[in-house]
Amino acid sequence: MTTEETKKDHILVVDDDPSLLRLISIRLTAAGYQVHSAEHAKQALSILASQTVQLVISDLRMEGMDGMALFEKIRATQPNLPVIIMTAHGTIPDAIHATKQGVFSFLTKPFESQELLDTVQQAIQLQPQSPDFDQAEGTNTWRQQIISRSAVMTSLLQQAQQVAQSDFSVLINSQSGTGKELLAKAIHLASERHDHPFTAINCAAIPEQLLESELFGHKKGAFTGAEQNHVGLFEASDGGTLFLDEIGDMPMNFQVKLLRALQEREIRPVGSTSSIPVDVRIIAATHQNLQKAIANNEFREDLYYRLNVVELSLPPLSDRREDIPLLANHFLQLCNQNTKRPINGFTKEAMEQLISAPWPGNIRQLQNVIEHSVALSTEPLISETLVRNALRDRTSQLPSFQEARDHFEHEYLSKLLKITAGNVSQAARIAQRNRTEFYKLLNKHHLDASKFRETEEE
The missing domain is CATH 3.40.50.2300 (Response regulator)
Structure with a gap:
């Protein structure tokens, strides 16, 4: 050649x-x-x-x-x-x-x-280049919202297109902010279900007591405040695709109900005495290690295998750096639609800074940095200084509530184990939690009580 x-x-x-x-x-x-x-x-x-x-x-x-x-x-x-x-x-x-x-x-x-x-x-x-299109397909309308030219994404999209031709359940495993919902929608659009609804729900954002009603629906009078019939997302997605994001955060009590719905292909609204057949393709996603969650009795193994017929791993932004110029210019164009003073592009040094940044927040963080830079830019081009300051501001901002709570829990549990020299029973009593729940907290934060006993002995 x-x-x-x-x-x-x-x-x-x-x-x-x-x-x-x-x-x-x-x-x-x-x-x-x-x-x-x-x-x-x-x-x-x-x-x-x-x-x-x-x-x-x-x-x-x-x-x-x-x-x-x-x-x-x-x-x-x-x-x-x-x-x-x-x-x-x-x-x-x-x-x-x-x-x-x-x-x-x-x-x-x-x-x-x-x-x-x-x-x-x-x-x-x-500089960004147009992604290659599948010549046999003409236009990649099914994946038009996924902006990429990297080899790792090309391989993943080929798998996604192949999986779309079947009705198997798909589990997307990736870090937060990588675009799991976009990939799920691309699979839907490439499937024979593309003319039917695509519905998405974040399982971590819905309180446990409302999750069953949200997915399965409810009848009027089923509970206080149920003033009329409500169609759940399973029924609303009939014939199409239902995307369950952050499936790893679904409460254990509800997991058995979801498993039954997937096995029987029917749902029963809250307060109803009859079931409704549904034809829905399930795509689930998580950033958690579900194998660990199963070992910790936090996720049902039978539900895992029902959801994970095919697993797709969406790479973090740090593994597809050749896509950063494409994505950065895409977000810049979106910003320019909402500003009276359009920005022409990035200096060479600014783009190099974007390409080399660590991006722990992935594509969501990149969009935030571009928007921050555009908002403060006084020149036709975004400079390296603007990008560096935006990255610094993004990493030094207040943590989210979940991040702050996780940090507090980790510090609190570590302190308890140090005080009690790794005695879990004593630590659980001080924390006013039963041993089973306390062990779950230790596993969640990867804390080994025996290590604290060894430290005390030394």
Whole structure:
């Protein structure tokens, strides 16, 4: 296989000097890029109208439309397409003006071949590219909300599309903020159920006493406040897909009722004496380790195997960093729809900062950082300083209530075990909890009482 066959990045070079145009084209072709040449801006616009390219390299001083005017035309129709400007008349004010307007980089002629290639490589790596589409499918309408070009996501989406053709239950395992609901909806849209409802519920957000009514419905007068019949999500999703997010937080008492509904393919509304048949495909998701939850008697093993016919693992953002430029520009465009002062893009340094950040909050955190940066930006481009400050503010903000409670529980339990030298019975009495419940708390926080006994003996 030749270098040209393996390298699919297309570059458009624009220069009214034929010899320099030919020289740059030879250099880029030798490096494995597919090069398109234009001797003036109008010819370049004609090529862009019929050909998809990943980068434009243009001379600044050209007869007729100059390089900056060409850049403005490109930005109006393809705002995410990076442009490198070359000039033999380079000055610091020219460079500052060009980069502030959104030009990716500014090269002063004559430049070294390696300098050109390094700049080209940075431009292509740091800028978003359109994800590949399945040619047999034409348009990927089923996955259009999932923005990605990474190999790991391509593999996952291929699995998702294959799974969608069956009616098996699917369990999506991933960290919070990775887009579990988007993947579930993509599976629904790729299935034969796509013309029927897709309904989502977060099991952790519904109080236990309301969960049965929310999923199965209730009859008028079934309980205080039930003033009319209520159709549950199972019945409302009939023929379609029901997405149960954070299934690991579902109360144990309700898990047996859900299992019965899945096995019998029918539900009984609260207060009703008869069952209703339902035809629903279940997709569940969790960020928890359900195998550990089963071992700790916090999740039913039979329900786990009923839900986990096929398991899909959605990778964290840190494992798909090549998607960050795509996602960042997508969120930037969404922000621009709600602001009177649109932002053109990111500086090279800002994008590098985004790509290298740890992202413990995954895509949800990335969106937060982009929105924060747009809100405080006073320039046409988001700077590295804005991104760094947004990342710092995001990590130093007050913890959520759940995070604060978990931290308190861990510290409290550790202190009890230290005081009692690992005596669980004594610690449970002090905490006014029974031993079974106390052991569950220790398992939840990965605390081993025997370690505290060893410390005391030492």
